[in-house]
Amino acid sequence: MPDRIVVENLVKRFGTIEAVRGVSFSVRPREVFGFLGPNGAGKTTTIKMLATLLVPTSGKLYIEGLDVVRQRQEVRRIIGLVFQDPTLDDRLTAWENLMFHGLLYGLSQAETRRRAMPLLEMVGLADRANSLVRTYSGGMKRRLELVRGLIHTPKVLFLDEPTVGLDPQTRSQIWQHIQQLSHEHDTTVFVTTHYMDEAEHCERTAIMDHGQIVALDTPEHLKQLLGHEEIRLTVRKEALHERPRWEDRLGQRFSGSGPDLIFKTHDAGADVTRIVEVIGPSIQRIEIKRPTLEDVFLHLTGRQIREETVSAREAWREFGRRRMGR
Amino acid sequence: MIALRGIYVIWLRELLRFVREPARIVGMVAQPLLYLILVGNGLAHGFQFRGTGGVNYLAFMFPGIVAMSVLFTSVFSAMSIVWDREFGFLKEVLVSPVPRAAIAVGKALGGTTIAVVQGAVILILAPLVGISLRAGMYFGMLGVLALLALALNGLGILVASRMESMQGFQVVMNFLVMPLFFLSGALYPLKGMPTWLAALMQVDPVTYGVDALRHLVYAPGQILTALTQFSLATDLTVTLATAVLLITVSTLAFNRAKSA
Numbered sequence: 001m002p003d004r005i006v007v008e009n010l011v012k013r014f015g016t017i018e019a020v021r022g023v024s025f026s027v028r029p030r031e032v033f034g035f036l037g038p039n040g041a042g043k044t045t046t047i048k049m050l051a052t053l054l055v056p057t058s059g060k061l062y063i064e065g066l067d068v069v070r071q072r073q074e075v076r077r078i079i080g081l082v083f084q085d086p087t088l089d090d091r092l093t094a095w096e097n098l099m100f101h102g103l104l105y106g107l108s109q110a111e112t113r114r115r116a117m118p119l120l121e122m123v124g125l126a127d128r129a130n131s132l133v134r135t136y137s138g139g140m141k142r143r144l145e146l147v148r149g150l151i152h153t154p155k156v157l158f159l160d161e162p163t164v165g166l167d168p169q170t171r172s173q174i175w176q177h178i179q180q181l182s183h184e185h186d187t188t189v190f191v192t193t194h195y196m197d198e199a200e201h202c203e204r205t206a207i208m209d210h211g212q213i214v215a216l217d218t219p220e221h222l223k224q225l226l227g228h229e230e231i232r233l234t235v236r237k238e239a240l241h242e243r244p245r246w247e248d249r250l251g252q253r254f255s256g257s258g259p260d261l262i263f264k265t266h267d268a269g270a271d272v273t274r275i276v277e278v279i280g281p282s283i284q285r286i287e288i289k290r291p292t293l294e295d296v297f298l299h300l301t302g303r304q305i306r307e308e309t310v311s312a313r314e315a316w317r318e319f320g321r322r323r324m325g326r
Numbered sequence: 327m328i329a330l331r332g333i334y335v336i337w338l339r340e341l342l343r344f345v346r347e348p349a350r351i352v353g354m355v356a357q358p359l360l361y362l363i364l365v366g367n368g369l370a371h372g373f374q375f376r377g378t379g380g381v382n383y384l385a386f387m388f389p390g391i392v393a394m395s396v397l398f399t400s401v402f403s404a405m406s407i408v409w410d411r412e413f414g415f416l417k418e419v420l421v422s423p424v425p426r427a428a429i430a431v432g433k434a435l436g437g438t439t440i441a442v443v444q445g446a447v448i449l450i451l452a453p454l455v456g457i458s459l460r461a462g463m464y465f466g467m468l469g470v471l472a473l474l475a476l477a478l479n480g481l482g483i484l485v486a487s488r489m490e491s492m493q494g495f496q497v498v499m500n501f502l503v504m505p506l507f508f509l510s511g512a513l514y515p516l517k518g519m520p521t522w523l524a525a526l527m528q529v530d531p532v533t534y535g536v537d538a539l540r541h542l543v544y545a546p547g548q549i550l551t552a553l554t555q556f557s558l559a560t561d562l563t564v565t566l567a568t569a570v571l572l573i574t575v576s577t578l579a580f581n582r583a584k585s586a
């Protein structure tokens with residue numbers, strides 16, 4: 001099957017700021033594709049270009065074979081977008097919001113209702129459909145926006161940070177819905193997040209930093225980029241002089257200093273028993289550390305991903321670094 | 327086809343939101359009433375007016391106040407497009423297949439409908455200031471108000487399409503809306519003004535709306551000649567032309583404005 005989204009060498013400049021710096025990727029039909037990166041990485045800018053809201057500075061964009069820049073109207077018919085900030089009209093009821101959406105896409109009220117009901121049922125809002133949206137919680141609004149984005153059965157649904165600002169339980173609910181709908185509908189989901197752990201929910205994830213994709217793969221493969229798991233152990237100080245002997249017997253050196261030793265391996269589960277055999281009672285504590293996407297990000301960029309917004313000073317430094325071309 | 331649907335959606339939403347806000351409805355009628363009672367009575371007792379031809383001042387001011395309420399409501403409603411574009415519903419519409427022109431037109435029609443409804447309610451109060459309205463006059467005045475509202479909604483959208491945030495709203499109120507109001511002849515007759523003031527009054531589109539309303543309120547005769555400045559035909563032509571021009575220009579401007 002041909003790819004549903006194709007992006008080639010996408011660039012977007014705002015004056016001197018280069019928000020997106022030569023990005024290429026493609027997304028298959030029915031895939032849940034993630035865009036992971038810290039605030040300011042260029043995720044929203046990329047989505048806006050794909051969703052016809054921003055014209056790229058250069059590069060090529062296709063959705064279902066349509067040229068996104070030249071065939072805007074056609075593209076708009078087959079995409080849905082849930083913005084980073086809520087765009088519901090909170091003085092209207094949920095149903096009225098959905099009805100207006102349906103009308104914008106040429107659906108009769110009856111048809112909109114027929115499509116909305118099972119979706120509202122799925123996200124648990126069916127009994128609140130006639131309440132004003134202003135009475136909704138943040139999580140309910142998000143779920144309603146998800147439903148609204150699906151009413152016109154788009155081929156691609158863009159979700160820009162759908163879980164930002166929500167509590168962990170609601171976040172995991174939203175992700176369940178996202179996965180469910182990609183199975184039940186012929187919809188490709190393109191989702192961005194700056195929560196590292198959330199990339200686990202995607203089939204493939206692009207890690208974005210400073211407007212560039214630094215890695216793109218399944219979460220499993222991304223973690224293998226680090227090439228190792230770690231066994232971390234603390235041993236008795238009195239036994240430390242034996243370290244060279246242990247290393248001989250294990251056929252591999254430890255890293256780490258003092259009583260804290262790190263053993264890098266591809267199969268921590270198997271090696272941990274060997275270590276216990278070799279070092280035995282001199283071990284005080286032992287733990288296995290599998291890489292998280294957080295580690296992958298750190299490995300790829302040399303930085304910790306920043307939670308929430310960058311501080312003003314950091315933003316300045318960032319700005320300076322970019323202007324100097326880093 | 328899809329454009330018509332878009333216009334309909336934007337228009338309908340505007341009305342739905344309006345009826346959901348009772349405070350706004352009350353305010354819309356209370357404000358002109360307040361102007362009539364406080365400003366009107368104050369001026370009527372404080373000054374001797376030349377050129378009102380013996381008509382009592384409240385009756386003179388009444389058409390002006392109706393026009394004022396249409397002016398405020400139209401501009402305010404059109405300006406909310408800035409808010410909508412940044413924070414809400416309009417972003418939704420901008421990604422839909424509905425052409426942008428439909429948004430501007432739908433918004434203008436929505437704002438016009440609300441302004442005319444407001445005018446219709448205020449006009450019912452006419453007997454209170456000693457004006458008796460016949461049905462023909464009543465609907466004639468609503469027609470004039472609709473034209474005026476269209477023009478002013480066009481103006482509001484034109485300004486809004488150039489604005490990034492609601493921060494400029496106060497500036498627009500002070501340097502656009504208030505001058506339009508004071509220069510329109512709503513509060514004082516246009517005749518016998520210094521030339522520079524008269525010139526400014528003549529480029530204010532609200533002037534022609536107010537003038538047209540006065541044509542409909544007063545019976546033909548000496549009073550009418552004293553209180554109106556242009557012929558009814560001139561008034562209607564200018565208002566209509568302004569409405570068409572401003573709606574067209576604002577639609578184009580909105581089309582070209584940066585998306586959110």
Ligand SMILES: Nc1ncnc2c1ncn2[C@@H]1O[C@H](COP(=O)(O)OP(=O)(O)O)[C@@H](O)[C@H]1O
Nearest residue numbers: 014017019037038039040041042043044045046
């Ligand atoms: N309209 C704009 N004008 C100027 N700079 C912008 C604009 N939109 C985004 N940027 C800049 O582009 C960069 C990427 O922003 P964005 O795409 O919103 O990042 P993300 O969604 O990953 O947090 C940031 O440095 C941001 O300040």
Ligand SMILES: [Mg+2]
Nearest residue numbers: 043044084161
């Ligand atoms: Mg963003």
